[in-house]
Structure formats: C-alpha cells, structure tokens
Amino acid sequence: MTGTDRAGGGGPGGQGGAGEPGGRPLLLGVRHHGPGSARAVRAALEATRPGVVLIEGPPEADALIPLAADEDMRPPVALLAHAVDEPGRSAFWPLAEFSPEWVAVRWALEHDVPARFIDLPAAHTLAWRAADGHGDVDADARGDDQAPPGRSGTAPADVRRDPLAALAAAAGHDDPERWWEDVIEHRGRGAGDALAPFTALEEAMTALRETEEDGEAEGGEDREGGDGDVRDLVREAHMRLQVRAARREFAEGVAVVCGAWHVPALRRRATVAADRALLKGLPRTKVDMTWVPWTHRRLSRAGGYGAGIESPGWYGHLFAAVDRPVERWLTKVAGLLRAEDRIVSPAHVIEATRLAETLAVIRGRPLPGLTEATDAVRAVMCDGSDVPLALVHDRLVVGDVLGEVPAGAPAVPLQRDLTRAQRRLRLRPEAPVRELELDLRKETDAGRSRLLHRLRLLGVGWGEAVASRSTGTFREAWRLRWEPELSVRVAEAGVWGTTVLSAATARAQADAVTARGLAEVTALAERCLLAELPDALAPVMRILADRAALDKDVGHLAQALPALVRSLRYGDVRGTDTGALAEVAEGLAERVFVGLPAACAALDADAAEEMRRHVDAVHTAVGLLGDAPAPGRGDLHSRWRAVLHTLSARDTVPGVVRGRAVRLLLDDGELxxxxxxxxxxxxxxxxxxxxxxxxxxxxxxxxxxxxxxxxxxxxxxxxxxxxxxxxxxxxxxxxxxxxxxxxxxxxxxxxxxxxxxxxxxxxxxxxxxxxxxxxxxxxAAGLDPVRADAVLPVVRLLLGRHPAPDGGDLAGANT
Incomplete structure (x- = not known):
C-alpha cells in the first residue's frame, strides 16, 4: 500500500462485507463493558465470519491471547502492563465476561481465527504518561468512549468525555444509562440484521464527532482537553495503520471491535504518510505484560483502577441470563435475603416481578431494568427499608467476584514464589473481606503469619493486622482482602528479590539504612522479628545499636523502647534468638532512667502531655522487660521505681507528669x-x-x-x-x-x-x-461479711472452683 492509499467505506461492512476478498473492514463500535454490545458483537461475528478480529487494546498482549482459552482462566481479568525499569508505573485493561472485547477474543479462539490488539502500544502509553508526570495509567487505559454509567446532564462541550449522555439528551432522556439499556441492552435477541445496531451507532457517533469538530473550529485553541484530543488522534492513527496491514494480510475480511467513539475516525479517509507522521517521535519504554485477576468491585469504581461501572453484577446477570432476566434476578435477591434470615417467599418474587413490569410500562421502558427491579425489591421484599437493599447492592448489584488466571501466565519470579506460598499455606486470595485468626503455635498458622508480615514489609498490603480476641502473644488476627492493584505492588517489589523471603530481607536492610529516626529502626526490628528475617535482623540491630548510642533525645529513646520489648515477647513465642535485642533494650532503658528526670524539667503543656505518654510507655515496657528472666535484669523494676519517686517529688516537673508518677506508684503498690x-x-x-x-x-x-x-x-x-x-x-x-x-x-x-x-x-x-x-x-472502713458472702458463689463460678463436699473450697479444682 502506497502513501496515497486511503481507508474508508460505507457502513459497518462496507460494500463487500467482511467475508469477501477486498471487502472493507467490519467496524463494530461498542460500549466497553456493555453486555448488550457483547451480545451484538458475538452475533455480528457469527453472521460475517471474518478472517481476523482486531480489538482495541495494547499490541504487546497479542502473545497472551491464547491464555484466554485456558480452562483456568475466569473473568473478570485484566491485562497488566508495567515498565520494566519502574514496575510501579503500570496500566490495566480490565475485561469482564460481558465485555465486548473479551467476547471477541473468545469467539476468535473458539473458531481458530487470528485475534490481534491494535491500540497504541503500552510502551508509548506508559512513557507518555511518565513524561506528563503521571505515575500510573487509569484502569481502563483504552480511554473509555463513555463516561462512567449513571452520570447525567453532560453539556454539549463534554461530548468527547461522555458521548452517550449527548445521544441520550438528543433522544429526550436525562439518564444516559437508562437510555442505553432501552436501546441496546434490552434489544430482542436475534431480531433483525445483526449489523443494524452498529450501523445506527456509527451514524450517531459520526454526527457527534462532526458537531464537536465544528465547535472546535469555532472555538479555536481556547477549548479544553487538547491533550486528550491529541492522544485520541495518535491512537486512531495507529489503529488505522493496523487495520490497513490486516487487510493486506487477510483476504477473508477484517472485523474491528473498538469503542464506538473511534469508529468514525477509523472510517475517515487518511493517508498512510499522515498517520505515520502522527506516530513519529513518540516516547517509548520497555514494558512487560501479563494477565492478572480482577474484581467486580474494582470495575464499579470510576477512579483509580476502576472502570466506572456502577452495576457489574447486574451486567453479568444480563449477559448470562438466557431468558427471563428479571425473574431470575429477583430469585437471586430472594435467595440472598433468605440467607440473611429475612422472610421472603415465592409469592414475594411473583409480586415483585409484577411490580417491576408495571413500573416499566408506566415509565415507558421496553423491559424492566435495574431501577425497576430495585424499586420492586424495596417495596415487596424489604418492606420499604433501604437497609437490606444496601446488602443487595453490595452482594449482587456489585458483587465480590474475583477472576482467576492460569498458572502459565507470565509473571515476575516474586509473583510465582508468592503463588506457591499461597497454595502451600492454603491462603487463597479472595475479593471479600476475610477475618483470619492465627495460632502461632501451629506450623501452618505460623507460616501464614510470616508470609503476611513479609508482604507488609514489601508494601503489599494484602493483610491488615487487627486486635485479636485473645490477649496471648501466640495469637494474631488479620483482615485479608486481595485488591487487583496488589499485583502491581508485587511486580514493583520484584526489584528486591526473586522470592518473598529474599525480597523482604533486602527491603528491610535498605529501610534500616534510610530510616530517619531511632523509632523507625526499632519498629523495623520488630517487624523483622515478626516476619522471621534472621539475615535482616543482624544488620538492623547493628544500626539500631549505633543510632541508640548517638541519640541523646530521651523522648526518642522512650519512644523506641516499647517496640523492642514487644519484639522480645514475640521472639519467645516464635523461638527466635533475641539476645542481642534484649541487650539493646536494657541499654535503652538505662539511658531513659538516667535522662528522664532532667528531660521533664521546664516543659510547656504540649511537651508535658507528650512526656506523660512516654512515661506510660516506658512503665509498660519495663514491666514486660523486667518479667523476662535474664542475668542482671532483676533490678530494672527497682531502678524504674526510683525514677518515678524522683519525678513525683520534683517541683520543676510538670504537674501532669508528677501526677502520673504518683498514680503508677500507687497502682504498683509502691506507694x-x-x-x-x-x-x-x-x-x-x-x-x-x-x-x-x-x-x-x-x-x-x-x-x-x-x-x-x-x-x-x-x-x-x-x-x-x-x-x-x-x-x-x-x-x-x-x-x-x-x-x-x-x-x-x-x-x-x-x-x-x-x-x-x-x-x-x-x-x-x-x-x-x-x-x-x-x-x-x-x-465502710471494715469488711461487711454478709455482703462479701453473697458474691462468693459467683466468684467461684468465674474462677472455675467448686465447693467441696464438706462445705469447703476445692481450691485446686479446674483452675
């Protein structure tokens, strides 16, 4: 094809159709993550049988397409691209079961038809974003051709941002989401020409783009969003070049699945030279790509790593339901409410179905949508209350579906090691929040604790430590929830090592060197003990000892001591040698004892309150440290009591510190x-x-x-x-x-x-x-025997003691 060759044609299939030699490309404009578009794409591909399917997405993922046919692949999933030299710089392309792009990929694999991605390469996308000062690309790096569903009232100037709102407004609807459901999602299956919806949508988008271009011509350079417009032009130029190349290679016909907004640009006549000129000089970086699991909850978020779909669970149901979608949906709702001990009978389902259909007729809709179904559930099954309705929205409308990726998918070595550890410890990543109680005396639970603590050191916040119901140090409680962006954190942490153990060790050593204060080093030492990183603990302890020897601030020393003492207690449970840690803790305690009285003099109110907190922390730490048997450690309590007596008697010590010292002595029986x-x-x-x-x-x-x-x-x-x-x-x-x-x-x-x-x-x-x-x-000053005897039975029950047959007390029974 020479530089004068042009792309163009008539409707979606052109004159010749996708299956005829020389036919123009079949352009299937879709709404990303739309079940109606997904069904229409499948019907169009079945009807035209193209020789190749081109899909809007990063070309680097072409090698990953065969994995979509793996039996272990379960959507929702996402294509993850990250810069090799900076893994934290990343982009996602999420795909659900009801995404038209996913349907196109699966159709091509099932029919042994080549499938390719034709959007701007991720190498350019990530480099372009980095040049603009952005760390990551939003979840849907395609740049959705529609704003998140449910947003209404879009002004004409925002046509590019939300073309659906403009079409809905032209049709007299103030809610673009409901308009789309009426004209696309609720179309009758198998009714009429399979290409009819794409023809109508292309005409509408062509008119919208012409309107926008006319407005830009009148507004000159004062219009907003110029950078986004340039990116669209570059992306569309790259897609046109890919379409031309596919037409030369495949005589059987070419089908293109892309956002509806891009269809007029792909149909537009443009020279090869002009398109190549737009792509010349783009920044570039080396990237790696893989499949990662995704969640419905992430799809429902409009910002960050979300796709902005308010009801992915509902969309998945619409796509999967072969018939009677409303009746089947209301049956699901009834099952959920019954599981929550609400009384919902089949009669409720029947009545809710009738109400939803009646509401659709009153509102002039072809079929009941989510709005009608929700109103019916509220009125019939929830007695008008929004409390159980919130549960329905969370569990069904959005849902906690987590996709799965086959083991053969490319991954950094650290991710593979993490996957092996998860399988070995039977700790499967899950989208719903999971409460986990660990008994560190058990080998499996101890391994789970080590893994979670090591991941926290690496910045992979899969688990959050919470208060345990047990006060014993052999118990830990965690709240687990796997979020898709944690895959990025794992890739980013891969620079520290190829296994979780080696990466956590290297990260801890580096953090110890760069720590800004003594408290940070002591906290790091505690985390190394919790994660059982012996190779990291030794250098961290050396740095801790050096920092402690040079730090003259008593407040810093007092702030560091509790973490060390906690580490000693955890070391006892986990069988870790904490001898060096105990020596540093004792040295810190001695320096606190010497410097605390002088440090408490001449303090203002805020500093005095902070010092009171330090006194409380040191008192607790000394109590724990003094209980640990070790030579020369027995008089820590007595020396600390002497410090408290000194604080309580000095007039130069602020009143809040003196009062606290007296109270601590009183509680310990020393006063x-x-x-x-x-x-x-x-x-x-x-x-x-x-x-x-x-x-x-x-x-x-x-x-x-x-x-x-x-x-x-x-x-x-x-x-x-x-x-x-x-x-x-x-x-x-x-x-x-x-x-x-x-x-x-x-x-x-x-x-x-x-x-x-x-x-x-x-x-x-x-x-x-x-x-x-x-x-x-x-x-009273003395003991009241009558009242004391009245509580003895309850005390015996609490202590597990039972009265002896002779009326005495079985002091040793069940204690």
Missing part, C-alpha cells in the same frame, strides 16, 4: 494510699496555682487509665478533689475548666454517673477524709 492522699492534698493546697493542680489531677486520674474508678472507690481522694474544685477562685476557674473537662469526659458513663451521685450527697454524707468510716454503704 501507700495514705501517702498518695497526702501528696494530692499538698498539690491541691491553696499555695499551688490552679492550673498546675488541674494538670496534676489529669495526670493522676486522667488519660483513660481507670482514674474514675479510683475516685469512685477512694472517698479520700474524691473528697480532696471536690474540696479543691469548690475552692478554686472564680477568675481561675475558667482557665482550669477545659483541662478538667478533658480529664473527666474520658470516664465511662456509669463512672461519671456514680461520681455525680457521690458529689451530690455532699461531704457530710460521704464523710471526712480524716474519719475512719464514710457513712456511705459499700465504703
């Missing part, structure tokens, strides 16, 4: 209640500024640490707080009120109610702090 009451009395004396006294109270009974119960059961402390609060001068009260409100608002409602009742009774009813008794039932 007598009388001494705690004395210290509180000194702080709440008139000589102490009200703001400092309020901060001390917050540190002592605030922070959600059970301070409310302490006041509720210790009349002396409550009386001191009450007496001080009632004596605060009026001018100072407004300054301390926000702090006090923050302190007491953290209490549970029952505790606040009990404290309010005690305060309402007044000091006379509660008794004086100097008296032996209180005068309030339940707060």
């Amino acid at each position: 007598a209640p009388d001494e705690a009451a004395r210290l509180m009395g000194l702080v709440l004396s008139p000589a102490t500024p009200p703001a400092d006294a309020a901060a001390w109270i917050e540190g002592f009974v605030g922070g959600g640490s059970g301070g409310g119960m302490l006041l509720l059961h210790d009349e002396r402390l409550l009386a001191l707080v009450d007496a001080w609060l009632t004596g605060v001068p009026a001018d100072a009260f407004t300054h301390v009120l926000p702090l006090l409100r923050r302190t007491f608002s953290a209490y549970e409602p029952g505790v606040r109610r009990g404290l309010g009742e005690l305060v309402r009774r007044g000091p006379e009813a509660r008794g004086s702090v100097t008296t032996a008794g209180s005068g309030v039932p339940g707060f």
Whole structure:
C-alpha cells in the first residue's frame, strides 16, 4: 500500500462485507463493558465470519491471547502492563465476561481465527504518561468512549468525555444509562440484521464527532482537553495503520471491535504518510505484560483502577441470563435475603416481578431494568427499608467476584514464589473481606503469619493486622482482602528479590539504612522479628545499636523502647534468638532512667502531655522487660521505681507528669494510699496555682487509665478533689475548666454517673477524709461479711472452683 492509499467505506461492512476478498473492514463500535454490545458483537461475528478480529487494546498482549482459552482462566481479568525499569508505573485493561472485547477474543479462539490488539502500544502509553508526570495509567487505559454509567446532564462541550449522555439528551432522556439499556441492552435477541445496531451507532457517533469538530473550529485553541484530543488522534492513527496491514494480510475480511467513539475516525479517509507522521517521535519504554485477576468491585469504581461501572453484577446477570432476566434476578435477591434470615417467599418474587413490569410500562421502558427491579425489591421484599437493599447492592448489584488466571501466565519470579506460598499455606486470595485468626503455635498458622508480615514489609498490603480476641502473644488476627492493584505492588517489589523471603530481607536492610529516626529502626526490628528475617535482623540491630548510642533525645529513646520489648515477647513465642535485642533494650532503658528526670524539667503543656505518654510507655515496657528472666535484669523494676519517686517529688516537673508518677506508684503498690492522699492534698493546697493542680489531677486520674474508678472507690481522694474544685477562685476557674473537662469526659458513663451521685450527697454524707468510716454503704472502713458472702458463689463460678463436699473450697479444682 502506497502513501496515497486511503481507508474508508460505507457502513459497518462496507460494500463487500467482511467475508469477501477486498471487502472493507467490519467496524463494530461498542460500549466497553456493555453486555448488550457483547451480545451484538458475538452475533455480528457469527453472521460475517471474518478472517481476523482486531480489538482495541495494547499490541504487546497479542502473545497472551491464547491464555484466554485456558480452562483456568475466569473473568473478570485484566491485562497488566508495567515498565520494566519502574514496575510501579503500570496500566490495566480490565475485561469482564460481558465485555465486548473479551467476547471477541473468545469467539476468535473458539473458531481458530487470528485475534490481534491494535491500540497504541503500552510502551508509548506508559512513557507518555511518565513524561506528563503521571505515575500510573487509569484502569481502563483504552480511554473509555463513555463516561462512567449513571452520570447525567453532560453539556454539549463534554461530548468527547461522555458521548452517550449527548445521544441520550438528543433522544429526550436525562439518564444516559437508562437510555442505553432501552436501546441496546434490552434489544430482542436475534431480531433483525445483526449489523443494524452498529450501523445506527456509527451514524450517531459520526454526527457527534462532526458537531464537536465544528465547535472546535469555532472555538479555536481556547477549548479544553487538547491533550486528550491529541492522544485520541495518535491512537486512531495507529489503529488505522493496523487495520490497513490486516487487510493486506487477510483476504477473508477484517472485523474491528473498538469503542464506538473511534469508529468514525477509523472510517475517515487518511493517508498512510499522515498517520505515520502522527506516530513519529513518540516516547517509548520497555514494558512487560501479563494477565492478572480482577474484581467486580474494582470495575464499579470510576477512579483509580476502576472502570466506572456502577452495576457489574447486574451486567453479568444480563449477559448470562438466557431468558427471563428479571425473574431470575429477583430469585437471586430472594435467595440472598433468605440467607440473611429475612422472610421472603415465592409469592414475594411473583409480586415483585409484577411490580417491576408495571413500573416499566408506566415509565415507558421496553423491559424492566435495574431501577425497576430495585424499586420492586424495596417495596415487596424489604418492606420499604433501604437497609437490606444496601446488602443487595453490595452482594449482587456489585458483587465480590474475583477472576482467576492460569498458572502459565507470565509473571515476575516474586509473583510465582508468592503463588506457591499461597497454595502451600492454603491462603487463597479472595475479593471479600476475610477475618483470619492465627495460632502461632501451629506450623501452618505460623507460616501464614510470616508470609503476611513479609508482604507488609514489601508494601503489599494484602493483610491488615487487627486486635485479636485473645490477649496471648501466640495469637494474631488479620483482615485479608486481595485488591487487583496488589499485583502491581508485587511486580514493583520484584526489584528486591526473586522470592518473598529474599525480597523482604533486602527491603528491610535498605529501610534500616534510610530510616530517619531511632523509632523507625526499632519498629523495623520488630517487624523483622515478626516476619522471621534472621539475615535482616543482624544488620538492623547493628544500626539500631549505633543510632541508640548517638541519640541523646530521651523522648526518642522512650519512644523506641516499647517496640523492642514487644519484639522480645514475640521472639519467645516464635523461638527466635533475641539476645542481642534484649541487650539493646536494657541499654535503652538505662539511658531513659538516667535522662528522664532532667528531660521533664521546664516543659510547656504540649511537651508535658507528650512526656506523660512516654512515661506510660516506658512503665509498660519495663514491666514486660523486667518479667523476662535474664542475668542482671532483676533490678530494672527497682531502678524504674526510683525514677518515678524522683519525678513525683520534683517541683520543676510538670504537674501532669508528677501526677502520673504518683498514680503508677500507687497502682504498683509502691506507694501507700495514705501517702498518695497526702501528696494530692499538698498539690491541691491553696499555695499551688490552679492550673498546675488541674494538670496534676489529669495526670493522676486522667488519660483513660481507670482514674474514675479510683475516685469512685477512694472517698479520700474524691473528697480532696471536690474540696479543691469548690475552692478554686472564680477568675481561675475558667482557665482550669477545659483541662478538667478533658480529664473527666474520658470516664465511662456509669463512672461519671456514680461520681455525680457521690458529689451530690455532699461531704457530710460521704464523710471526712480524716474519719475512719464514710457513712456511705459499700465504703465502710471494715469488711461487711454478709455482703462479701453473697458474691462468693459467683466468684467461684468465674474462677472455675467448686465447693467441696464438706462445705469447703476445692481450691485446686479446674483452675
């Protein structure tokens, strides 16, 4: 073909038809992910029997087309392209069972007809996006010829963005989605010419493009979307060149399946030289391509990696239902609601079907659509409530269908190793959210935990750690959900190694070197222990020891200590040698003990509150570290108690820290209640500024640490707080009120109610702090044997102890 050869012709089949030598190409304009278009494409291909099928998509995927016939291939799936030198730069081409492109591929494979992709190569697409500063391409890199369904009111200037809205508006419809269902999705099967819908759609798109081009000519260069227009022109030029090449190669005829918006451009007469000129000088990068599983939920998203289909489950049902789609749909809905223990009988299904058909007639629709079916379900099966209807939308209208890809599909080595580990551990990727409880004492569960922690180190967030129902360190709880973009994260992580273990080890070592603070290194050490990466732990520990030796900030040291202690506990469960970790933790603790009193001096309110949190964290860490048996570690508790005594007695330490130190000593039994009451009395004396006294109270009974119960059961402390609060001068009260409100608002409602009742009774009813008794039932100085005996049976049941035959207590039974 010379440079003067032109592409062109009449209708979809031209004059000669797709099956005749020399016939013009059969252009089948479709709506991406449209079940009506998919059925029409299949009927047109059956009727014309072309010699080759050309499909809008990246040509690099031609070698992957035979995998679509594999018995293990289950849509929805997507073609994934990523840059070899930068795997995070990627693009997806999602295909569902009801996508016209997928139907065309399957038809070609079933009839032994060659199939090729003819869109702009992904090598240019990714490089072009990178040049513009975009990291990834949206999910549907074809550039859907329609905006996401359901968007209405598109202005004429947005014809390119949403041509369906313009066609619907011209037909008098304000909802392009419903218009498309009426004219395409609900067409009678086998009625009339198989090419008729494509002829009508091509005429409509031709008129739309002429209207847009006329508007551009009038508007000059002030129009928006110029970059998108240029890309469309380049893509269409490449497709025209591919169509010409196929016509020279296949005399039996050429069928082209592409977005309806591109059909007029492919039919337009253009020279080869002009098309090649548009493609000259495009940026290029090396790419790899493969098939990856996709989900209906991702298809339903308009942004990110979504295709913008609001109801993929409904579309899949329309495509699969051979007859009576509404009746079959309502039967599905009834089954779902019955599974959720709602009373739905066959009579409900019959009545809902009648209502949906009646609504379609009233609204002038040829058949009931999703809107009518939803209205009928709400009225008949859900009693007018949208709560069960939301479940129907989530489970059926959208759905959690996850596609499958055969094992023979190309993949980076890391992906193959991950797939093998998933099979070995029986941890299959699933689209629905899955709660997983692991017992680390079991080999399989321990392996699952290692895999999930290693993937988190690699940035593959398949699992999210959640709070376990058990408080034991041998238990872990995870929330799993496989998202399609995780395939990109796996490909991106492939630069660190060919297996999950080697990649996680290399990534941990690199992160330790680039960590900005001591807390990041300690957190990384904890994650290395959880992921069981012995080769990474040693260099991470060296970096941790060096950072700890050089860091003089007590706050950083206090922030790093809890993570190390947690790692020691996990090491005990997993059988990991944590000797080096224990030495670093002890060194950090010693440095915190020495530097904490001085670091707590002269702090403002925000810094004092942060230091209080550090004191709490160190106290918990020392408690755990001191419980771990090791030579020379037995006096950690005593040294920490000495630090708390120092903090509680220094006037230069902020009140919130002093109050917290007194409270921790009291809880540990290192401070007598009388001494705690004395210290509180000194702080709440008139000589102490009200703001400092309020901060001390917050540190002592605030922070959600059970301070409310302490006041509720210790009349002396409550009386001191009450007496001080009632004596605060009026001018100072407004300054301390926000702090006090923050302190007491953290209490549970029952505790606040009990404290309010005690305060309402007044000091006379509660008794004086100097008296032996209180005068309030339940707060007497001595033991009430009658009331104590009343709770003993319940206590025995809770402890699993049973009374002995002689009336005693079987202390050792069932404990």
